[in-house]
Amino acid sequence: MEDSAPPILELRHFGYTYLEGTPRASEAIRDASFEIRRGERVGIVGATQSGKSTIVDSFAHLLRVKPGQVFYEGRDIAEPGYDRARLRREVGIVFQRPDSQIIEDVVGADVAFGPTAAGLSAAETRERVEESLNTLGLPYPEYRLRYVHALSGGQRRRVAIAGVLAMRTPVLVLDEPMAGLDPRGRRELLELLFRLQDERDLTLIVCSASLTDASLLCDRFVVLDGGTVVMDGPVREVLREVDRLAKLDITLPEPVIGARELRKLFPDFPTDLLTEDELEAEIVKRIGAA
Amino acid sequence: MIEIEGVSFSYRTGEEDAVPALSELDLRVEPGRFVAIIGHNGSGKSTLVKLLTAIQYPTGGTIRIDGVPVDEENQWEVRRKVSVVFQDPDDQLVMNRVEDDVAFGPENLGLPREEIAQRVESSLGALGLREIRGRLIEDLSSGQKQRVAIAGALAMRPRFLILDEPTSLLPVPVAMRLVATIRDLNRRENMGVLHVTHSMHEASLFDRVVVMEAGRKILDGTPAEVFRHVERLRKVGLDVPLAASLAYRLRARGIHLEGDILDETDLRAALSAVRSGPQA
Ligand SMILES: Nc1ncnc2c1ncn2[C@@H]1O[C@H](COP(=O)(O)OP(=O)(O)OP(=O)(O)O)[C@@H](O)[C@H]1O
Ligand SMILES: Nc1ncnc2c1ncn2[C@@H]1O[C@H](COP(=O)(O)OP(=O)(O)OP(=O)(O)O)[C@@H](O)[C@H]1O
Ligand SMILES: [Mg+2]
């Protein structure tokens, strides 16, 4: 079935050089082309410096993008007079450095900032703030009046994520969302994102140097290496090329690392495994339950 | 030696909105030890780091480092004995170029010029940064920046190096190289290391793992001892390395696996014994 609507996000031969025209120019992205359809869940993955955050910044309108390269719903975002406010309302972005997006001093006010700016009523805003904080493990009554700077690192990260979720944007872009979260925080954020995908027709973009959580959240990986797209395909297909991935200085999913090691014992052991359950099942199949 | 005895700490003590962050913590770390600290978000890890580097002072109990009480009077002496590196190197790199940044700490100690040059040289060498010594810090990768931050900490010749989530922004292979480098320094210089991390696998590479929960120490032992407590760790928001978890599940199915299983290699060895064992 062909989808005739334009892709929700599209890069066409996107290239970006920081400090272009100066002696310190550095080319961050070269000739990257891919499209993301509504409702898709895409992981943009690659080593540090591979260009992930540059792509995020291009969606965020933080870079001086050249015309004809970055499109939202078929419209060139670099076009003069482009409606940037709409882009901000529809594409929620959790940036890599949470502190860069904390706007207000107090937790409740910070999370309320987006919904208020989007023109929601006070009651609706309050409800969303409460829900977002609660689901991120920061109970509303306890945390709403705390100062953001007086929180632990992982707690600040949760506030930044809550602020973006409270906007309930149809597109969610998360840049290294799991960094600094404890194991339970990671699991809860995963579950929350699964739930959001179920409840709404969310388009999800996860940027990370780690395939661990991205492989659970996404259906498709776009793999970057040194600013170019080197692989693009369904998650399991990409994971089957484990030896190629292993050369990229990225975090392989833990079950894949396990599977790679067990291949030394069982040469037919598959590597396109996403969960501990799948890994366990493959082991049991080979040694039999006792 | 680090000696923490009955230490409590609250932010905004005495105020109505005081936040207790550590309660009655006891911890001793002998010189030259290689220790990981894990704990849920908000469990007090960074607070402990601040107390050890005399950025904050205990509201109860005492801390001594090589016998020197950590208090306002001794803060400079303490900071010579203990160096710290944080999660985000951008927060602590102050100079423009690599070698100037590494020299910054020793210069502030007012050391003779020769001594500074020699310390910078050896720290750059230890972190493999000699080739990029003249580079601008803003042009470096996050892994390189983290190395520069560690080189700067090292140039202080500390008795203890404290690392607060230095790897949380690094992919695993880069993090593993960093931990290997720190291990090497720990052995060569007999420098004690306290390393805070959210990666259970990384913690399993240390000699000792200290587990924090809501400001208290709840477990303390070798990785094999600590990661045996699968249910307990999960209850406090933590986990065990994947291989340890699998071993736990396979054993629960009645599959007999020999020895401590902390990583994939241990698991493969144990499975290999199972396979060649019974059906022979
Ligand atoms: N503000 C900037 N000025 C100059 N160069 C930059 C800037 N931001 C990024 N770069 C360069 O662009 C390239 C891509 O960086 P980018 O931050 O997009 O990568 P990344 O994949 O997000 O990396 P990380 O995993 O470290 O976040 C790198 O070579 C980087 O040094
Ligand atoms: N400057 C501050 N003022 C008031 N409370 C604070 C401050 N810094 C931290 N806290 C609180 O103290 C407790 C311990 O925080 P700490 O930063 O030590 O946690 P942590 O274990 O390092 O967590 P994370 O894994 O998120 O970094 C938390 O409840 C936190 O909210
Ligand atoms: Mg990035």
Ligand SMILES: [Mg+2]
């Ligand atoms: Mg911390």
